[in-house]
Amino acid sequence: MNAILLLIPISLLLIVLAIWAFFWAVDHAQFDALERASLVPLERDDAESTPPPAHTRDD
Amino acid sequence: MTAASAHVVRELSTATSLPALGTCCVHCGEALGAQAQLLPALQDQTNGSEATPAWVCCVGCLAAMNFAAPELLSTPLNHSDDGHNFAGWDRAELMAHMQPAESGGYVVNLAVDAVHCPNCAWLIELSLQRISPDLRVSVDVPLRMLRLQFDPAQQPLSKLVAALNQIGYPARLIHGASDHKLSNKSLKQLFVAGLCALQAMMFAEPLYWSNSDLPLQTAQFFAWLSALITLPAISYSGSRFFTGARNELRLGRPAIDSLIALSLLLAFIGSGIGLLRGSQAVYFDAIAMFIFVLLLGRLLEANVMAKARAFSMRLQDVMPAMARLASGGLRELHKLKFGDCLQAVPGEVLIADGVLQSASCVLSNAMFDGEAAPTLLLQGAPVFAGASVASGICVYQITALGENTQLAQIARASQQTAAAQNPSAAETALMATRFTLAVMALAICTSIVWWLIAPERALAVTLSVLTVACPCALGLALPLTRALAHACLQRLGVILLQPDALDRIAQVDCVMFDKTGTLTMIDAKSVRVATTGSLSTSDALGIARALEVGSTHPLARPLSQAADAAQSAQFMASAVEHLPGLGVRGVINGALWRLGKPALSGLADADCVVLSGPQASATFDFQERLQQGAIEAVSALKRLGIATQIVSGDSQARVQALATRLGISRQDYRCTPTEKSALAKAHRAAGRFPMMLGDGVNDAIALAGAHVAVSLGAANPLARMHADVLLLNDDLKAVPALIRTARQSVIIARQNLLWARAYNVVAIPLAALGCIGPVWAAVGMAASSLLVSLNAARLLHKTPKAGAPLASVKASTALS
Numbered sequence: 001m002n003a004i005l006l007l008i009p010i011s012l013l014l015i016v017l018a019i020w021a022f023f024w025a026v027d028h029a030q031f032d033a034l035e036r037a038s039l040v041p042l043e044r045d046d047a048e049s050t051p052p053p054a055h056t057r058d059d
Numbered sequence: 060m061t062a063a064s065a066h067v068v069r070e071l072s073t074a075t076s077l078p079a080l081g082t083c084c085v086h087c088g089e090a091l092g093a094q095a096q097l098l099p100a101l102q103d104q105t106n107g108s109e110a111t112p113a114w115v116c117c118v119g120c121l122a123a124m125n126f127a128a129p130e131l132l133s134t135p136l137n138h139s140d141d142g143h144n145f146a147g148w149d150r151a152e153l154m155a156h157m158q159p160a161e162s163g164g165y166v167v168n169l170a171v172d173a174v175h176c177p178n179c180a181w182l183i184e185l186s187l188q189r190i191s192p193d194l195r196v197s198v199d200v201p202l203r204m205l206r207l208q209f210d211p212a213q214q215p216l217s218k219l220v221a222a223l224n225q226i227g228y229p230a231r232l233i234h235g236a237s238d239h240k241l242s243n244k245s246l247k248q249l250f251v252a253g254l255c256a257l258q259a260m261m262f263a264e265p266l267y268w269s270n271s272d273l274p275l276q277t278a279q280f281f282a283w284l285s286a287l288i289t290l291p292a293i294s295y296s297g298s299r300f301f302t303g304a305r306n307e308l309r310l311g312r313p314a315i316d317s318l319i320a321l322s323l324l325l326a327f328i329g330s331g332i333g334l335l336r337g338s339q340a341v342y343f344d345a346i347a348m349f350i351f352v353l354l355l356g357r358l359l360e361a362n363v364m365a366k367a368r369a370f371s372m373r374l375q376d377v378m379p380a381m382a383r384l385a386s387g388g389l390r391e392l393h394k395l396k397f398g399d400c401l402q403a404v405p406g407e408v409l410i411a412d413g414v415l416q417s418a419s420c421v422l423s424n425a426m427f428d429g430e431a432a433p434t435l436l437l438q439g440a441p442v443f444a445g446a447s448v449a450s451g452i453c454v455y456q457i458t459a460l461g462e463n464t465q466l467a468q469i470a471r472a473s474q475q476t477a478a479a480q481n482p483s484a485a486e487t488a489l490m491a492t493r494f495t496l497a498v499m500a501l502a503i504c505t506s507i508v509w510w511l512i513a514p515e516r517a518l519a520v521t522l523s524v525l526t527v528a529c530p531c532a533l534g535l536a537l538p539l540t541r542a543l544a545h546a547c548l549q550r551l552g553v554i555l556l557q558p559d560a561l562d563r564i565a566q567v568d569c570v571m572f573d574k575t576g577t578l579t580m581i582d583a584k585s586v587r588v589a590t591t592g593s594l595s596t597s598d599a600l601g602i603a604r605a606l607e608v609g610s611t612h613p614l615a616r617p618l619s620q621a622a623d624a625a626q627s628a629q630f631m632a633s634a635v636e637h638l639p640g641l642g643v644r645g646v647i648n649g650a651l652w653r654l655g656k657p658a659l660s661g662l663a664d665a666d667c668v669v670l671s672g673p674q675a676s677a678t679f680d681f682q683e684r685l686q687q688g689a690i691e692a693v694s695a696l697k698r699l700g701i702a703t704q705i706v707s708g709d710s711q712a713r714v715q716a717l718a719t720r721l722g723i724s725r726q727d728y729r730c731t732p733t734e735k736s737a738l739a740k741a742h743r744a745a746g747r748f749p750m751m752l753g754d755g756v757n758d759a760i761a762l763a764g765a766h767v768a769v770s771l772g773a774a775n776p777l778a779r780m781h782a783d784v785l786l787l788n789d790d791l792k793a794v795p796a797l798i799r800t801a802r803q804s805v806i807i808a809r810q811n812l813l814w815a816r817a818y819n820v821v822a823i824p825l826a827a828l829g830c831i832g833p834v835w836a837a838v839g840m841a842a843s844s845l846l847v848s849l850n851a852a853r854l855l856h857k858t859p860k861a862g863a864p865l866a867s868v869k870a871s872t873a874l875s
Contacts, residue, residue, distance in 0.1 A: 008284065011261075015254055015288070022250045026243050029195050032206070 164210040169230040171205045171223070174198060179228070186226050187219060194219070205230065245299075249354045252296035256347035259285045259292070263344035275337075282334055282341045289327070289343035297323055297350045318495040319353065322525045325502075329522045342526070352844060382410050385454045395460060403453045408445060412464045413455035415440045420451040421637065435637040498528045498823070505827045516829060523826040527836035528819055540811065540851045544804035547854060551793045551800075554785040563767050563783065564801035566748040570696055570794065571739060573753035573761075574707035574714060577771060578721070578791070579683035586621040587682060592675030599677035601627030603670055606635060606645050606654045618668075618679065642668070683713070685720070688792035693721045695795035706735045706751075706761070735761035742766075752794065769794065804854055811847045818843050 025031065159165055174180065180198035183205060187196045195208035209219065223230050262285040266278055300323065303316030323346060330341040382390055385400035395401075400416060403409055409422075421435050422442060436442065442455050444464040502524045509517040544561055548554070555561065572578050588596045600622035607618055632652075635645035642655010652672040653659050660671035668679040696703055705726040707714050714728040727738060735751075739761060742749040751765035762768035762782060770782035771789050786793050822839055825831050831839065 011258065012288075015258055018254060019251060023247055026246050029208070031243070031246055032195070032197055 164208050166206065166208045167216065169205040169207060169220075169223075171198070171228050171230050174205075174228065182226060183223065183228060186222060190214060190219065190222055245354065245358050248296040248299065249351070249358055252292045252347060252351040252354050255288050255292035255296070256344065256351040259288045259344040259347045262288060263341075266341065279334075279337060282343075285343040286331065286334055286341070289347045292347040292350050293323060293327055296354060300350075300353070312492050313495045313499075318498060321499065323350070325522060325525055329518050332518065342522075345526070349840075385416070395457060397457055397460070399457050401455055401457065403448045403455075408447045409442055409453065409455065410444055411455075411457045412441070412443050412459035413457045415442050415453065415455050417452055417454040419637075420453040421449040422446045422453065498525065501528075501823065501827065509829070519832065520827065520829050523829075523831050523836040524823060527822045527826040527831060527839055540804050540808040540854065543851055543854045544800055547800055548797060551796055552786060552790065553793050553797050555783065560767065560783040561801050561804055563748070564750070564798055565805040567701065567750040567767055567798055567801075568747050569702035569704060569742060569749050571704045571706050571735075571742075571749055571751045571765065572723075573735075573751075574683075574705055574709050574717060577752050578686050578689050578705065578717060580686055586617055587680040588621075588677055589680070590675070590677040594672075594675035594677055596677075597622075597625045597627045599670055599679075600625050601630050602632075602647055602652055602672070603654055603677075603679070605630035605632040605647055606643050606652060606670075617681065647672075683717070686789065686791055688790045690721060692791035692794050693723060695792070696798070697722070699795060699798060701798065704738075706730050706738055732761050736764035739764040739766075750794075750798075752791075769797075800854070807851055807854055811850055814846065814850070815843065 171179075171183070174183070183198050184196045187194050187207075191209075191214050193210070194214065195206075197206045198204070199206070205223075207219065209216070220230050262281050265281045266285075297320075300316050300319045304313070304320035307313050307317050326342050326346050330343055330346070333341050382395060383402050384390055385402040390399075395411065401409075401411065401413070415436050415438055417438065419435060419437050441458075442453065444459075502521050505524050506517050506521040509520045541561060545555060586600075588599055590596055590599050600618065604619045604622035604627065630647050632645035632647050635643060637643050642653060642659045644651060644653040644655075644659075646652070650673045652670065654670045655668065657667065657669045660669045660676065662669060668681070670677040670679065693703055702725070703721075703723045705714055705718055705723055705728075707726070707728055708730055709728060711728045714726050718724070718726040727734075730738070739749050739751055743764075743766060748766040750767040750769060751762050752769045752771070753762055762770065767784065768782045769784040769786060771786050784797065818839075822831065822836075826836055
């Protein structure tokens, strides 16, 4: 029983934390552009120094 | 509106021929389209010897090459302020187009027409973020829209737009700011509901095993916990059902929201009373899960619909928000007055009717005559809003504005036709209202009767009735099926613009095709050449190509491509002169050559283009090529039992030849738009449901007369404005797939409704008789809605997936 009395407040705390984290993410535009995110790994971040190569054709 | 830099870029490429067939963009590898441009540096080398010409597919890739590897371009592009002042973007009036953002600053949606491929998005985001890392930029490639969140105090919009212009992306402001992204609030509500539902279930689990040796106090404790955790779900996530119910009641039409709200309230209050009395009849976990499932269905549908709406809004945006005055500077549309002189550069759209002031200008009136070629206009000629400038600078004095322009009048005419459509959504709403009222009445009767028989069971039985009759299945049956159908269609490159389009498409029993631009297209392979005198076929094409340099005539591109394919010698034309409505003439190697209608060379009128010079002439005959998938589409439609028909403004011979080839038995030729519309209306009067496919603006009127209007993606904005459905990738195979999916979704929706009804008819009386306890009622409800969802999910497996031939849909589906 004692274990439950400890675990229940912890679970409630975790819920509050999870909700806070999700709200923060939503408010900080983490869900604004869901399409673009999947393309980011394909992009080169050194494009300024080298000429852009032929883009992957089957992306 | 600030297409000036695009103009600069276009000028770079006008001196060149068109790309050889099969050439790809050197930067992104995409197939070359209408915006294709030759790289300036490599162009210089072609004067030397064997250097292969390098092409880019769009302004974006050109800018990317410039941005990333300027050494490749001998003369780096300089888009910097070419005489344009962007101060107009900072005017206070523009704030009306912006929305305050939740996290500070403002959000503005810009249409960026030059966006073509993922590179464009990358480049725009990179260059804007260089100005300020605080900017939130998101580019929607399929929509060609840019969503910009910025702080006007720190980064004036003019600076951002100028930066965009500098890298080759002229932006336009979109009227009426709209948000096509997922609503933040519904996301949060969904998350809270989901989390609470999971946790409430955890806490409620001991209650389901209450027959075991769990002490009563512990059970009570867990019941209180599940009540506590349900509170945020019902007060925060469920709030939209209560607002929805309030709105419905205010309109006097209680529907699904009212029933949901009532069930939630009763279940919560009933469980609350049960909790206080210490009974086991508490259903908090069911409440939270109920809210979560409902919100999930709604979010899915809202997401899909918002995307489609944003798309249509983007397409409806024919007019820019500001006009450029001939005297320099920008002015908002509503501040213009008669007599003002405006200026438009190639690629821009005229925003008012007026009289041409510049000496000459080539305009494309596709807005009005649909399939017509750009025409050369001389000073004093009337010009109309919606026409786009093909070449030359167009300076015009305003004679009509806004609602008085020809364009607005055409738009009104087709809107009036469209208003006669019957909305089937009203039926669904009515059904929901009836169901709600019936269940509520039954619940009240049940509670009264049970109050008289056994007052202690009244609450439990009433709750059972409401829970078991929960419109879960009814509420999910339609939206879920619809959302899945929309998603399936999007994969095929089909966008539904009207909410009730699916129901109407499922009814379609005949399809009417427009010919040119819908069933057929013209390209290089279709050019047939016949020569006389000493002229060779190859030289004829070469001379034609030289005369057509820089022309935007629809036949110019296939001609030049044919010349490239035939590896014709390069000719240089001088003193090129455009003859309005006839063709073009110019001097090549000292001899005068004419290219155009047969009348230009003094011949009888015929269906071809004639090139004539000293002692030689050539005739170009253009065979229209079948649009991609046309044959498959027509035979697939036949298998679906749908009648097909061609309605065209073209000649009998051409229409009949095409009809024979496609196996279409019914055809109408030489039709005016009004006649096309009359044909569609005759079908409807005969009790049939015609679907009309078209692209020209003339079709706008005909499209509005049909039961379902389908517009091809390359169609111009006015036609799209009145379409129910858009085909993004011009593949006609999508048409039978569309009808099949619509029918399938209507069948599945019907099955789901039937199941939901049968379930309710059996379960509600049983619950009212007290045979089903609230717990089993909740189980039955959950099982029923699960069944409905699984049945709807069948749609995903029944529709064909977008296959390899749909090359152009790649960009849109890969990113959506």
